[in-house]
Structures are given as C-alpha cells and as structure tokens.
Amino acid sequence: MDSGTLIAGRYRLDRIIASGGMGAVWRAEDGRLERTVAVKVLHAGLDGSQRPRERFESEAKILAKLKGPGCVEVYDFGEQQDGDRTVLFLVMELVEGMSLAELLHREERLDPARTMRFMAEAAEALAAAHRAGVVHRDIKPGNILIDTDDRVKVVDFGISLFANRSRLTPSGDVLGTAPYVSPEQLRDKGVTGSSDLYSLGAVAYECLAGTPPFNAEDPAAVIHGHLYSEPPALPGDVPVEVAGIVSRSLQKTPEARWESGEILAAAARAATTGQHPVEGTVGSSANATAADVPATARPPFLSPAEPPVTPPARPATVEPPEDGPRKRRRMVLVGIAVAAVLTVFAVVAWSPWTGDGGVSAGDDTSATTEVAATTGEPSPTASNEPSETPSETPTDEATTADSGEDGDAGEDTGGEEDTNNDTVKEGSGEVPDVKGKTTFEARDYLNELGFSNVVATSGMWYGYPEPEHCQVMSQTPNAGETIDYTERIDLSYHYRDSVGTTCEW
Known part of the structure; x- marks a missing residue:
C-alpha cells in the first residue's frame, strides 16, 4: 500500500500513523463523507498458523459492539484486491492525542485528581465492554489514549475475549502485560471483567507513583509480586480516599475488588471530593467520607503524612528446638523452593521466543513474557511478538486501533508503534x-x-x-x-x- 491508494472506492490513504506485526494504521480521508478517519490494513504474508484473518475480523466485531464515550467508533470493514492478494481493512474513528504511556514519559507522575478522572473514564469504557460480554485483558498505559480534550479512549482490544467463546490461541496461554496483569490471569483461573479493573488499578498506581506497583527487570519478580505481595507505599501526598480506590482495585481476589466498572468510576470521581460512594451503589457520593471507606478498600501501602506509630512489642516466644527429621524436612523444602525460583528465572532469561503472544515484562510494552497455566504457579516463557502500543505522532495523533500483534489469546493484533513517515516505503x-x-x-x-x-x-x-x-x-x-x-x-x-x-x- 502507498500513500494515495484508494480503499473501497472512498478511503484515500494519507500516511501511516502506527505500525506493528499484524498491520498498519493509516490516516485517511473518507471522500464520500468528507471526514478524516483511521484505516487499519492487515499486512500481507502473515503466518497462517496465527489465523490473522480470523483475528482481524474478530477485532472488528469486538470494536463494533462497544458503545460509549470512552470507546472507539467503527465505521466500516471489508476487503479488496491489490494485485494478486486480498487486502483486509477496518475503518475507525481517528483519535487525535497521545497514549497515557507517552504522557507519563513526559510528566512522570500525574496529580490525584487527574488520575482519578482518567480512571473513572477508563472504568466506564470497560463497563461498556463488560456489558457486551468482552474482557479486554491487556489494560496498560499504552492502551489508554488521551485525546486533545484530555478525555480517555480505551483501545486495542487485541487480546480481548468474548465471554463463553473459544479462543483463537491454545488454551494454556495466559496473556497480558506483566506490570499490569491480574493474579487470575497468571494462574489462568478464569478471567472476568474484574481482571480489567485490577489492571486499571495498576495503571492508576503508576500515574500516582511514577512506576508500576511491581517494578523489576526480572519478570519472575513482577509475577511473584502480583501473586503474593503488597505494592510499595504510595507517595505521602496521595489522599487516603484516592489510595483506597487504588488499593481495592489491586486486591488479589476478584471478590474483594470493585463489583463493576460503573461502581469503580463513581468511586473514583467521588474520591477527590473527600467523599466515597455508598457501597453497592452507582454514582452515589452521599455522606460517605474517607473514614467510611470499607476495610477492603483501605490502602495497606499508603504512606501516611505523619510517621507511623510503632505498635507495642509482643512478648518474645521461644519455640522448642526442631528435632532431626523435622529440621531435615524443612531443609529439603527450602531447597526445592530455591530450585523452583532459579528454574523460573532461567526459563524467563533463556527460553526461545515462542508462542503468539504473552505477558510483557518491563515498564509498559517491552518484550513479552508468556505465562503457561499450571497448577496455580507462574511459568514464564518469552514470546515472539512484543505488546506494542500507540503513541504520539508528530501531530499528536493516536489511532484507536492497534495493529501490532500483541501476543494474544483472543482477537486482535496488539498495540501499534507510531511512525512519522509520510509514506510507506517499499523495498x-x-x-x-x-x-x-x-x-x-x-x-x-x-x-x-x-x-x-x-x-x-x-x-x-x-x-x-x-x-x-x-x-x-x-x-x-x-x-x-x-x-x-x-x-x-x-x-x-x-x-x-x-x-x-x-x-x-
């Protein structure tokens, strides 16, 4: 495809604004309705075993089902001949702006009020997806776009999953992006909309702290944090109401998190007013202050403004010495645990890049790490396709459809990498x-x-x-x-x- 190519007799391609492993997204002009649109074109010559055509068509259907202010509008989908090959295309609303990842790169941290507004708008968009039976499964800063009006659009439903639908990748694959992935995704224990709310909580934590809740170069350490650890303390300037919202989103079990995206959105909006919505209601903020935040929403990682009070020391207890068999048994268990940790690290560091996606390790969309479902413990392996996300172009344009292949178990192509070239070079x-x-x-x-x-x-x-x-x-x-x-x-x-x-x- 070249600049100037006419798609379906009406969409004239202008220039690429994002490109990835599965396709490219063009800025284009709709000659019939005289408006600017985003046209996503599937790359030619993709590996047929990845079922790119099915995934591309599934992406179009997912986006078309979503309605709401934080969702992207789909205009058209089809195919046309380009020489001896068939070109699939998807026409969508063009979003002018930048990704949250790019914004955080510029500003490092966001103030609590802005963070909560972004969280509320993203939660409402996710609620629309969940009502349609779609779980996003890869919420991260790169998949949240901020338009020129400072409003949120949730994009890249590339590895999303329809409820009660079969996957397009092996059922053992657990997919997402490591700094933001939920514990149940890592264990492959049934992913629901609550998993998206956990990931959104991790994104909000990064907005407030400048780093994800579990931040390490070793993917095994990140995975262990999601499964077993509490995040480090948020900065002391984060209000208790705001920290409570994030804390409840990051609970290890889905049952302890917010019941829905709508309720989370209402709580996030109320948090910066010093009030909290009444438990179980949508949009209510009546007479509930920080002191009334439920225990499950209390932030265990909140850094208080005053130094914490040291609790009274407990009386020392003396345990009886271990007998020989018991001591030997403990040593054997410790040895097994150490060997398991070293095995996880070795697999992460040295396994070949395989699979059609995975859990991306790193700050946002770095090299992906696939987590195979076992009896409940993570087994990271590396993945071939990175999770790519849209970012800012020279004119601060970001498309809502990501064409990069993001290691998915569902129906999309992952995030896009922005490009600045006005035309696509051949050769x-x-x-x-x-x-x-x-x-x-x-x-x-x-x-x-x-x-x-x-x-x-x-x-x-x-x-x-x-x-x-x-x-x-x-x-x-x-x-x-x-x-x-x-x-x-x-x-x-x-x-x-x-x-x-x-x-x-």
Missing part, C-alpha cells in the same frame, strides 16, 4: 546505527528513513557510569545490514528504576 534500505540515542529518538530517526516496524525492549545493561534512562544499547538487525522497510527492528535499551517512566510506545 529495502540500510539500517543506521542508532545506539546511544533514546528509544524515542531512535524510533523517530528510523521512521524518517522509512523503517516502519520499530520495537523497544528493556535489556539488562551494567556499566560505569550508568547509561542514561531509555538509551539504546544494542539493535537488531545491526547497523549496516540491508532489510525490508517493513521488517522489524528491535532496540534494546537501558532502564533506570529510579526514573520509573516508560521508554516504549
């Missing part, structure tokens, strides 16, 4: 050396040269002095190699935990 070109640039500088430079499929992944880089945050340390293919302009380029970057903002899009 091939020599890859430049972008090491030393930030991931965003490298992406923009490669896009200008015509390379439209750039992916950033977090690596483990050590040295003195420490590399800069988001600095590209290696690239694949290497500089000097000649590749197709649509071929994927991986940028491995250094991530500083102390900074906490995303280096990806």
Whole structure:
C-alpha cells in the first residue's frame, strides 16, 4: 500500500500513523463523507498458523459492539484486491492525542485528581465492554489514549475475549502485560471483567507513583509480586480516599475488588471530593467520607503524612528446638523452593521466543513474557511478538486501533508503534546505527528513513557510569545490514528504576 491508494472506492490513504506485526494504521480521508478517519490494513504474508484473518475480523466485531464515550467508533470493514492478494481493512474513528504511556514519559507522575478522572473514564469504557460480554485483558498505559480534550479512549482490544467463546490461541496461554496483569490471569483461573479493573488499578498506581506497583527487570519478580505481595507505599501526598480506590482495585481476589466498572468510576470521581460512594451503589457520593471507606478498600501501602506509630512489642516466644527429621524436612523444602525460583528465572532469561503472544515484562510494552497455566504457579516463557502500543505522532495523533500483534489469546493484533513517515516505503534500505540515542529518538530517526516496524525492549545493561534512562544499547538487525522497510527492528535499551517512566510506545 502507498500513500494515495484508494480503499473501497472512498478511503484515500494519507500516511501511516502506527505500525506493528499484524498491520498498519493509516490516516485517511473518507471522500464520500468528507471526514478524516483511521484505516487499519492487515499486512500481507502473515503466518497462517496465527489465523490473522480470523483475528482481524474478530477485532472488528469486538470494536463494533462497544458503545460509549470512552470507546472507539467503527465505521466500516471489508476487503479488496491489490494485485494478486486480498487486502483486509477496518475503518475507525481517528483519535487525535497521545497514549497515557507517552504522557507519563513526559510528566512522570500525574496529580490525584487527574488520575482519578482518567480512571473513572477508563472504568466506564470497560463497563461498556463488560456489558457486551468482552474482557479486554491487556489494560496498560499504552492502551489508554488521551485525546486533545484530555478525555480517555480505551483501545486495542487485541487480546480481548468474548465471554463463553473459544479462543483463537491454545488454551494454556495466559496473556497480558506483566506490570499490569491480574493474579487470575497468571494462574489462568478464569478471567472476568474484574481482571480489567485490577489492571486499571495498576495503571492508576503508576500515574500516582511514577512506576508500576511491581517494578523489576526480572519478570519472575513482577509475577511473584502480583501473586503474593503488597505494592510499595504510595507517595505521602496521595489522599487516603484516592489510595483506597487504588488499593481495592489491586486486591488479589476478584471478590474483594470493585463489583463493576460503573461502581469503580463513581468511586473514583467521588474520591477527590473527600467523599466515597455508598457501597453497592452507582454514582452515589452521599455522606460517605474517607473514614467510611470499607476495610477492603483501605490502602495497606499508603504512606501516611505523619510517621507511623510503632505498635507495642509482643512478648518474645521461644519455640522448642526442631528435632532431626523435622529440621531435615524443612531443609529439603527450602531447597526445592530455591530450585523452583532459579528454574523460573532461567526459563524467563533463556527460553526461545515462542508462542503468539504473552505477558510483557518491563515498564509498559517491552518484550513479552508468556505465562503457561499450571497448577496455580507462574511459568514464564518469552514470546515472539512484543505488546506494542500507540503513541504520539508528530501531530499528536493516536489511532484507536492497534495493529501490532500483541501476543494474544483472543482477537486482535496488539498495540501499534507510531511512525512519522509520510509514506510507506517499499523495498529495502540500510539500517543506521542508532545506539546511544533514546528509544524515542531512535524510533523517530528510523521512521524518517522509512523503517516502519520499530520495537523497544528493556535489556539488562551494567556499566560505569550508568547509561542514561531509555538509551539504546544494542539493535537488531545491526547497523549496516540491508532489510525490508517493513521488517522489524528491535532496540534494546537501558532502564533506570529510579526514573520509573516508560521508554516504549
């Protein structure tokens, strides 16, 4: 496809605004209705085993079912011949703005009032999806767009799942993005709308703290945090009402979280007023203050404004010494636990990139990590396709449909990587050396040269002095190699935990 191509006799392609493993999203003009739209076009030559056509069509049906202010409107879906191949296309509302991931990269933290407003609008969009029987399963900053009116659009239902429908990927795959994935997704214990609310709570936590609730380069540590640990304390300037909303969203069991997206939205809006909606009601904020926040919503990780009071010391107890068999039994169990942890780490670090998606480890949309369902314990493996998300273009445009393949068990293609090139180049070109640039500088430079499929992944880089945050340390293919302009380029970057903002899009 080239700039100027006419789709279905009415949609004239202008330029690519996002591109990924499954397809590209174009800014286009609808000649019949004289309006600007987003046209998503499926790539040619995709692996048939991934069932791209079915997934693309399923995505269109999912988006068409969703109605609400935070949902994207679908205008058209179809196919047409382009030479000897059939081109599938999806026409949608074009959203002008940027992703929340890009906003957090710029601002690091958001104030509580703005965070709660974003959370409320996203929760309402998710409620619309849940009413339609759709679970998103990959809520993260890159899949929340902020338009030019500072309003939220939830996008990329790429790995979403229809209730009571069969999956398009093996049933053992547990999918999502590691810093935001719910415990039940990791255990593959039945994913519902409550899983989306957990992920939204993790996103809100990042907005308030500048980092996800469980932030580590080791995916096994992130997974362990979601399953067993409480998040670190939120900053002391976060009001107790706001922290209570986030805390309840991040409860380990679905039953302890908010009952629905509507109730969460009402609570989030009321939190910044110093009131809390009456339990079990929608939109009510009558006579309920921070003191009335239910115990399940109390933030165990809230950092209080005053130093905490140290509880009285308990009387020391002396346990009887362990006998020989008991002690040996404990040592055996400890040895087994250590071996299991080392095995998880080894699988995460060294397993081949396989599968059609997975749980993305890292700050936002880094290299994905697939979690296989077992008897309840995570078994991370790496995935081939990163979870890609839309980000800001030169004119702050972000499309609501992501065309990158995001390791999914359902029906979409994952997030998109923004591109800045006005036209899509055909043929091939020599890859430049972008090491030393930030991931965003490298992406923009490669896009200008015509390379439209750039992916950033977090690596483990050590040295003195420490590399800069988001600095590209290696690239694949290497500089000097000649590749197709649509071929994927991986940028491995250094991530500083102390900074906490995303280096990806």
